Amino acid sequence: MNQYAKPLNKLISELSKLPGIGGKTAQRLAFHILSMDRKGADALADSIRDARDKMKYCSVCGNLTDEDPCGMCRDPKRRDDVICVVESPRDVAAMERIKEFKGRYHVLHGAISPMEGIGPDDINLKSLIIRLQNEDIKEVIIATNPTIEGEATAMYIAKLIKPSGIKVTRIAHGVPVGGDLDFADEITLLKAMEGRREL
Amino acid sequence: MNQYAKPLNKLISELSKLPGIGGKTAQRLAFHILSMDRKGADALADSIRDARDKMKYCSVCGNLTDEDPCGMCRDPKRRDDVICVVESPRDVAAMERIKEFKGRYHVLHGAISPMEGIGPDDINLKSLIIRLQNEDIKEVIIATNPTIEGEATAMYIAKLIKPSGIKVTRIAHGVPVGGDLDFADEITLLKAMEGRREL
Numbered sequence: 001m002n003q004y005a006k007p008l009n010k011l012i013s014e015l016s017k018l019p020g021i022g023g024k025t026a027q028r029l030a031f032h033i034l035s036m037d038r039k040g041a042d043a044l045a046d047s048i049r050d051a052r053d054k055m056k057y058c059s060v061c062g063n064l065t066d067e068d069p070c071g072m073c074r075d076p077k078r079r080d081d082v083i084c085v086v087e088s089p090r091d092v093a094a095m096e097r098i099k100e101f102k103g104r105y106h107v108l109h110g111a112i113s114p115m116e117g118i119g120p121d122d123i124n125l126k127s128l129i130i131r132l133q134n135e136d137i138k139e140v141i142i143a144t145n146p147t148i149e150g151e152a153t154a155m156y157i158a159k160l161i162k163p164s165g166i167k168v169t170r171i172a173h174g175v176p177v178g179g180d181l182d183f184a185d186e187i188t189l190l191k192a193m194e195g196r197r198e199l
Numbered sequence: 200m201n202q203y204a205k206p207l208n209k210l211i212s213e214l215s216k217l218p219g220i221g222g223k224t225a226q227r228l229a230f231h232i233l234s235m236d237r238k239g240a241d242a243l244a245d246s247i248r249d250a251r252d253k254m255k256y257c258s259v260c261g262n263l264t265d266e267d268p269c270g271m272c273r274d275p276k277r278r279d280d281v282i283c284v285v286e287s288p289r290d291v292a293a294m295e296r297i298k299e300f301k302g303r304y305h306v307l308h309g310a311i312s313p314m315e316g317i318g319p320d321d322i323n324l325k326s327l328i329i330r331l332q333n334e335d336i337k338e339v340i341i342a343t344n345p346t347i348e349g350e351a352t353a354m355y356i357a358k359l360i361k362p363s364g365i366k367v368t369r370i371a372h373g374v375p376v377g378g379d380l381d382f383a384d385e386i387t388l389l390k391a392m393e394g395r396r397e398l
Contacts, residue, residue: 003292005254005265005269006265008263018232018243020227027289032217032218043213046244047209047212047213048213053206054204055233064203066204067204089203090230093203093226
């Protein structure tokens with residue numbers, strides 16, 4: 001990588017630190033950046049600094065936001081009595097894309113994983129319990145990932161909340177729409193059978 | 200893309216302007232940037248601005264550089280009597296990786312392409328002719344790409360230089376090392392046959 005002049009090498013090395021960006025891609029991106037007009041390059045650099053400076057976590061739900069509380073927590077059009085619990089801000093975005101859920105969110109920033117030494121205190125869980133005590137919540141929908149960690153977290157939260165009488169639900173597992181039964185792994189198929197509904 | 204707060208949306212949209220970076224990848228990169236410490240994000244933003252500000256073209260060979268003339272034009276250990284003509288700074292880097300060529304370079308910044316309206320005056324060719332008049336050059340190696348445009352450019356340059364008595368050579372075309380004859384296209388195979396050498 002030392003064939004180029006210092007500023008270009010530096011740019012290539014910074015770009016290749018990004019996930020999924022290898023040496024060749026970093027080079028291609030760097031040359032593209034050099035070919036951009038000054039305004040374009042500045043806009044990119046500014047957006048990086050800006051996002052890093054302005055984005056923070058909402059003190060209510062834990063989602064990424066530039067205002068506190070975040071837009072979704074402040075939105076008067078959303079239902080106050082349902083909270084959807086997810087692992088990450090990207091999951092909030094995924095949920096929002098289906099344009100169906102109109103309640104509030106709670107972002108855990110991770111999942112319980114004894115293997116990696118991540119316990120209930122290491123994720124954004126305490127604030128969820130405080131919300132449940134202070135707000136008038138009727139249902140908690142647990143939408144953690146369908147992984148071992150996500151399942152364990154769902155179980156843990158369900159156990160924790162149930163005594164309070166609040167309804168706790170888990171999103172359905174099953175065969176993805178448009179998928180092929182043949183390609184579904186056994187556990188997914190098992191869950192799909194377990195979760196079958198009368199037509 | 201409007202599920203996120205403004206600075207994050209802006210970052211995602213700026214990133215997805217880069218070549219080969221789609222919406223999903225831009226999101227993944229943006230979240231990674233948010234998870235970086237401030238120093239890391241600043242280093243990335245600075246490297247973009249720096250590269251854009253400091254990199255320029257060498258007034259001698261046309262290669263990208265932060266000093267003028269560039270390191271390779273100033274290097275006293277390189278031969279002065281051979282010039283390798285390439286289309287782009289990336290081709291210089293590719294050549295340098297083989298660690299074989301120890302002469303000078305000349306970067307055309309493109310190739311002649313009548314289809315796209317790019318003529319001899321639109322590439323960095325005039326300065327090559329001036330170099331050939333002023334410097335004591337014995338050989339010009341034309342290493343433009345093995346494309347129609349690259350070939351046309353090679354032919355044009357060869358015709359232009361030959362009357363001066365300077366040796367003009369073209370890099371060999373043939374079957375790539377490690378490749379499979381079966382996968383080679385017909386023109387490559389034809390060139391490989393034409394360029395055969397006695398063992």
